Amino acid sequence: MLDVSKLINTKDGIQSRRIFHDQAIYDLEMERIFARCWLFLTHESLIPNTGDYITTKMGQDNVIVVRQQNGKVRAFVNSCSHRGARVCAAEAGNTRSFVCSYHGWAYGIDGSLQGVPLEKEVYNNQLDKSTHGLVEVALVDNFCGFIYGCFDPAAPSLREFLGEAAWYLEAWMGAPGGTELIGPPSRSILYCNWKTPSENFIGDMYHVGWTHASSTQVLFSQSPLMALQGNASLPAPAEVMGMHFTSRGGHGAAITYGGRGGLYTTARENEMLGAWLAAQTPKVAERLGEARAKLYNSAWDGTIFPNNSFLVGPNTFKVWLPRGPGAIEALTWTWVEKDMPEELKRIIARNMNQTFGTAGMLESEDADNMESMTQSNDGLVTRRGTLNAQMGLGREREDAVMPGVVSDAMINELSHRGFYRYYQEMLVAESWDELRANSSKWKKVHLER
Amino acid sequence: MTNHNNEREVTREVRDEIERFLFREARLIDTEQEREWLETMVDAEIKYQVFSRQLRYRKDTRGSGDKEVYFFDDNYADLDHRIGLRETGTQWVADPPNRLRRIVGNIEGFEGERAGEYRVYSNCMVTRNRMVYEQMSYAYGREDILRRGTDGKLRLLQRVINFEERFVRGKNLLFIL
Ligand code: FES
Numbered sequence: 021m022l023d024v025s026k027l028i029n030t031k032d033g034i035q036s037r038r039i040f041h042d043q044a045i046y047d048l049e050m051e052r053i054f055a056r057c058w059l060f061l062t063h064e065s066l067i068p069n070t071g072d073y074i075t076t077k078m079g080q081d082n083v084i085v086v087r088q089q090n091g092k093v094r095a096f097v098n099s100c101s102h103r104g105a106r107v108c109a110a111e112a113g114n115t116r117s118f119v120c121s122y123h124g125w126a127y128g129i130d131g132s133l134q135g136v137p138l139e140k141e142v143y144n145n146q147l148d149k150s151t152h153g154l155v156e157v158a159l160v161d162n163f164c165g166f167i168y169g170c171f172d173p174a175a176p177s178l179r180e181f182l183g184e185a186a187w188y189l190e191a192w193m194g195a196p197g198g199t200e201l202i203g204p205p206s207r208s209i210l211y212c213n214w215k216t217p218s219e220n221f222i223g224d225m226y227h228v229g230w231t232h233a234s235s236t237q238v239l240f241s242q243s244p245l246m247a248l249q250g251n252a253s254l255p256a257p258a259e260v261m262g263m264h265f266t267s268r269g270g271h272g273a274a275i276t277y278g279g280r281g282g283l284y285t286t287a288r289e290n291e292m293l294g295a296w297l298a299a300q301t302p303k304v305a306e307r308l309g310e311a312r313a314k315l316y317n318s319a320w321d322g323t324i325f326p327n328n329s330f331l332v333g334p335n336t337f338k339v340w341l342p343r344g345p346g347a348i349e350a351l352t353w354t355w356v357e358k359d360m361p362e363e364l365k366r367i368i369a370r371n372m373n374q375t376f377g378t379a380g381m382l383e384s385e386d387a388d389n390m391e392s393m394t395q396s397n398d399g400l401v402t403r404r405g406t407l408n409a410q411m412g413l414g415r416e417r418e419d420a421v422m423p424g425v426v427s428d429a430m431i432n433e434l435s436h437r438g439f440y441r442y443y444q445e446m447l448v449a450e451s452w453d454e455l456r457a458n459s460s461k462w463k464k465v466h467l468e469r
Numbered sequence: 470m471t472n473h474n475n476e477r478e479v480t481r482e483v484r485d486e487i488e489r490f491l492f493r494e495a496r497l498i499d500t501e502q503e504r505e506w507l508e509t510m511v512d513a514e515i516k517y518q519v520f521s522r523q524l525r526y527r528k529d530t531r532g533s534g535d536k537e538v539y540f541f542d543d544n545y546a547d548l549d550h551r552i553g554l555r556e557t558g559t560q561w562v563a564d565p566p567n568r569l570r571r572i573v574g575n576i577e578g579f580e581g582e583r584a585g586e587y588r589v590y591s592n593c594m595v596t597r598n599r600m601v602y603e604q605m606s607y608a609y610g611r612e613d614i615l616r617r618g619t620d621g622k623l624r625l626l627q628r629v630i631n632f633e634e635r636f637v638r639g640k641n642l643l644f645i646l
Pocket residue numbers: 100101102103104105120121122123124125
């Protein structure tokens with residue numbers, strides 16, 4: 021019998037290796053996490069007009085996300101109510117209807133069944149079209165223009181789901197002029213469990229100097245991150261360099277103070293971004309306060325639970341779509357600030373793709389680790405063991421300004437522990453009420469030694 | 470790809486030269502001699518692009534935003550950085566070494582827009598062996614411009630690849646295409 025309450029020991033920072041392997045755990049993740057959590061769909065900027073749509077996945081469910089006549093965004097399962105064929109084969113576009121390629125049933129952009137070929141002749145007008153619309157995704161909402169969907173009508177609002185993380189995310193998603201994604205995404209397969217990139221992005225600054233030793237040396241010579249190269253020493257104590265946070269809902273990030281600029285190989289590009297950040301910083305400080313103006317200028321790696329990761333600095337935005345316990349589809353966009361000059365947007369996108377796109381120099385370095393940390397657990401004896409995420413244990417604290425639980429070191433595994441804390445809670449909990457019952461005391465396991 | 474039936478084909482002599490160029494290039498890249506490739510076969514003004522186009526319906530010409538994402542949009546310095554990674558000695562993804570093997574075919578050569586430039590089309594099949602178990606293959610078409618330098622030698626001035634595999638099953642494209 022699978023006892024999911026034994027998979028994670030948050031207090032001691034220990035995880036069972038079986039979470040990267042077992043089909044039964046994966047099936048439960050689909051049911052308890054992917055069918056209940058808010059999942060990233062697309063960005064407002066990618067479907068600005070009525071009839072604009074994209075297709076993507078929530079867990080392994082295919083969905084269409086489409087802008088309605090009234091400007092609202094709705095999402096539907098991309099499967100025909102007749103015999104289940106796909107109703108949209110394109111990745112994106114603009115349309116008035118979705119027509120199934122099997123027998124031609126036609127649906128409006130509101131998901132309703134509009135047309136049935138030979139309806140009179142073959143159904144004798146007995147088919148009730150009103151009950152044969154596309155299955156709708158229960159909840160769709162956006163945070164700072166980033167659109168998320170949720171299959172569970174009983175789920176908390178997106179804002180509540182993000183919890184304390186919203187305060188942090190606003191520092192970059194809520195840039196003064198707004199943010200947007202540059203589409204289309206690149207798409208590639210990785211043979212890893214979906215949690216391995218989620219945990220890598222949520223706060224693994226430890227690997228930067230080692231996994232990315234060659235790329236930090238060659239590409240980041242003008243960045244403070246260069247100092248990490250080779251994991252030999254730190255230029256300043258880790259607590260001076262940055263921080264970690266975790267939140268109620270398992271979202272977290274590692275933040276390197278002042279690290280957002282300087283990541284490009286040419287001085288001109290670095291100066292251009294530097295000038296932009298300098299000009300925006302007072303506006304951020306005025307709107308959001310000094311603490312978040314500091315975060316706006318920092319480099320981040322973070323994950324929004326469960327499978328949506330981002331970097332501030334390289335400006336990567338990713339979603340890791342599960343394809344069974346041992347494979348994912350990685351979708352990658354560039355995010356930029358809407359009111360940046362067009363040239364700066366192009367510079368950011370070019371550099372993002374060179375580092376974290378499909379031919380990205382750092383992306384491929386990460387992939388090997390994610391795959392081997394998944395595949396090693398094919399071994400029966402190997403997966404009986406546990407994994408260690410104890411870095412920074414005992415240094416967690418609350419802060420007067422910054423919400424959630426924080427730790428004053430950016431090389432840290434606090435956000436890993438928070439991710440798996442919530443992961444286990446989601447697997448165990450039968451209902452959102454059960455989860456809410458823990459909400460007043462979730463910090464204890466991190467703070468009490 | 471456009472129809473180039475009206476373009477002027479290069480002479481047999483130049484065609485042979487182009488073919489030798491592409492074969493030598495393939496050998497250098499596949500045998501970890503990318504530095505030699507860059508220094509002896511690539512023009513300092515190189516534009517090297519590989520893009521992927523989002524799949525939309527044929528009739529759908531509306532829709533917003535970019536339709537392409539550029540995996541590579543490199544100049545000479547960018548290619549130099551990519552090649553420089555292995556030279557650091559700490560590029561773990563290439564250690565043990567990757568093994569590449571490519572077949573270049575369907576080569577066509579036409580006179581370019583400017584004197585001393587040639588427009589060259591070719592198709593490529595690449596197999597990449599990585600570590601013990603990984604084998605991936607890639608197929609794509611290339612549209613190149615070769616330029617004859619003052620030393621009389623051909624160099625790669627532009628390469629544009631429309632990478633048609635929308636969902637990249639070979640994980641990544643971290644090699645010279
Ligand atoms: S399955 Fe869609 S029309 Fe029959």
